[in-house]
Amino acid sequence: MMKNLNRRVFLRGLGGAVVAAPFLGSVAERDAEAQSAGGGAPKRLIVLFTHYGCLTNRWFPKKSHGELTAADYEATTLKHLAPFAKKLLMPRGIRAMNEWSFGRTHGQNNDPHGQVMGSYFTCYPVTPESDKFNAKSTGRSLDHIAAEQVNPNGAAPLVMQIGGVRQDSFSNFSYDKPKQIFPGIGSPTTIYNNLTGLFGQGPVSQDTYKVARGKSVIDVVREDLETLERVRMSRADKQRLSDWKDLLHQTTNTVRAQCSAAQAEALGLTAQSVQAASQGGGLGTDLSKSTNVMMDLAVLSAICDQNRVIFMKFPGTLTFKWDGINHSKDSHGISHRVGDANMGGDCVPGVIEMIQQIDDWYAKKFAYLVGRLDSIEEGEGKLLDNTATVWFQEDSDGNSHNLNNLPILQAGSCGGYFKTGQAVNVEGGKADLAVGNSEAACGPGQTKLEFGEIDGTGTPPDVATQPINKYFCNLLNAIGVKAGADGFPAIGGSAEVTHFGKHDDTKLFASENNPVSIKDAGEFKALRANG
Template sequence: MSSKKQGSKRTGKTAMNRRMFLGVTGGVAAAAALGPSLARAQGGTAPKRLVVIFTPDGTLHNEWRPTGSKTDFTLPSILAPFESLRDDMIVLDGIDNRIYGKGDGDAHQQGMTQMLTGRPNTTKSATSTGMSVDEYIHQHISDGRPALRVAVGTNPNYISNWTRMTFDQNGSAIHPRTSPYQARDAMFPSTFDPTGGGGGSSAGADRARAVREGVLGTATARLHAMASQLRGVDRQRIASHAGSLENLAKLETMGTVAPSTDLVPLYDRIKNWTPNLVASPSKQADFPKIARMQMELISAAFAFDRSRVAVLQFSESNSGIKHTWAGAPSDKTHHGLSHDGNNTQLLKIYRWYSQQIAWFINDLKTNGLLDNTVVLWMTDMQTGENHKETTVPMTIFGGANHLQTGRYMNYRSSGGVAHNSVLTSLCNAMGLSDTKFGARDDGPLSGVT
């Protein structure tokens, strides 16, 4: 993998004008402080929700693969942290990326860009031939709410096939937020009241909301106009900012869950984070703390119905994270260890990821969110050592109102199934009637409903 980072040469009229950008966005912060505006929705049937969790570089199959039958199985070392959740999970063994070879780049690049799209990527970096399943589902179930896409330990400025996994309807990469603070403040503006108070409909509040919506709309339009004059990375960044402002505008007009003091601790938890933590490829010590914060944010966003689709990306394909907190050596990255064949150290990393995800699933369950939430835990390839696209490990949690959980599905014994079937099943679990997703027509998974 080349260490060269992508960029764009910015000269003349295509250069980003910092003063212009600040002029567009500066009014937004002022508008956000004008007063409370969130309308409270009436209680009703719990909405369906989707979470996709990515961890890099495959797994150790001998330590991941259960033994036993479909409903009577033993969880091995890597999956052992989920023992208390075995009735809430479906282990998918024998999932093949049958799109591989039709796209561009090495196994890491194709795996990263194809696993959620079920389509080939293109020769242009960080682009696909269509949208990813999270975006497709988001467009159908979110009812105006923004999707929450967050990452831990990635470089937001390195936009490539190794680092992007979600795509819009045009096949353009959707960039995750690496700062939990920024993601929180976008999802929960300063006007948000977790108790359900302060969102009155007085004339003053209505005027304040109208002003905020007007400022957001104007700023969004100006950013889109600015993006049309730029190229490359600058254009993608400005378009991303415009999308963030559109999400803020949606939050101004959408409802939230019925007021409940039971939810306040979830909100307090994210408001009282330790400040100024960072996790990036160059600063890794806070990786575990940032990971927990991003998971706490997803739980809060779902509990208050601020979002219904979330993506959590741990590191990136070809991971450069050194998992010292898991007991792995400080001189070897995750990807480096996979090519060294050091399974003892790799096992520590994979178990650590399992422990974090188990905490998150338990958090959803404790707060009454899991039965209506489907969580897909996926990766980009079979193992980081062999780079194979077959038998890619995947696990589903939750969704008990649609899925038959508590199962180990061994599709290997029947020749495996295309990962497009997993994506189709996600659509069906969200109440959509699709019979295919992506570039293959394989239908949904058998034996999971």
């Protein structure tokens, strides 16, 4: 078949991928499909990560299953997201893996933060407890597993450390290889400089830029299609080519031109503003000077399709002294209620309201990111509509360190893959799932927290325990990641992702020697728009 066809026809970038799609079962085919589906918009995963959980009883809306309106959010910490209620999805009833506890019942006993960070996006145990304060994941993380399949040229994910990079296992969740932290980028200037090279023809193909600047895919590849039609080929191949042309006509829309210096300036991104943010947003300093710039850079990276997998995180152990907040203790100590990392002691006066201030500030920042994404036209909708933009938190309640009843909020349907405008309780569908007991520690009238009392706050361990692995399968499938025959993500695979991580039962993490075991394969069908 077509043995003498000029190789250029197949390898010109977007156009070549589209023409090759009927004949090549490869990454090029999936890229072509991603460009043509949903108005030519790629599907993206954008994550925001914060440390130490929240006051869950104030964060969660009362209703855990069914439609959530702006009024439902207005009554919570998430009031800043109320304008986007119709585009939000709140998955309820989920547990992250490898929870630390006194009795070692739900995971390892390395460190309450280090082991959780290492396992969060890998769902693998960390290195043994003999490496207590330097524990590293024994598996690869979600961001890298996704990016190698869906990013242009399989590039690494964009991991953005707001406030600068810290090189320790307590501050990092990204692993490109087992036991190898991928620290990401902490400098806004570095990210900006990498993006400005895309404003011209840049490193991507001419065809990709023609599409980005307003031509349809069918127009871009018309010459190549005509060349193919003149090549001697079997009747079956001619039919495939004809069918593919019909598909392109039916599904391809025009993508607006937006990857430009003008778009960067519209987002407030200039060399001067980015440089100012880089100077004013280092470790331990005023993050109000750098957070919005970093989020705008994430939006620009998505617009330019430089990266379809973008993970942003705030540092731990922050002392909030900006935007009207003036704390004397850092966020880690405040989450423990006693002002330091001890598990018991004298309550910091007014500590519950301090936590509320932190929760509120993070909610504002997520609302800013969502608003920016929702302001950009893309295809027939908004940039937000083609993403799964998710706010994850390290813990549920920061004092108890529990990982069940995890606070998760998603914005965007990822091209119609997910339901929006509602909460979905994946643990039975009840609308009255517990919101937790975060104010039981150092609440009104309590001046001292006894050692061991942390297990009495948060959410009871047998409530809201569905494995986060299944949600990760949702996210991977939504952006186009494929699996091998065993259901695990695999380059060159063609199946739906049904397996992620080493274990989906947190109790199995107590031993690093347990064999791979996924007890509840598949994604959460209830989160799907057609579920």
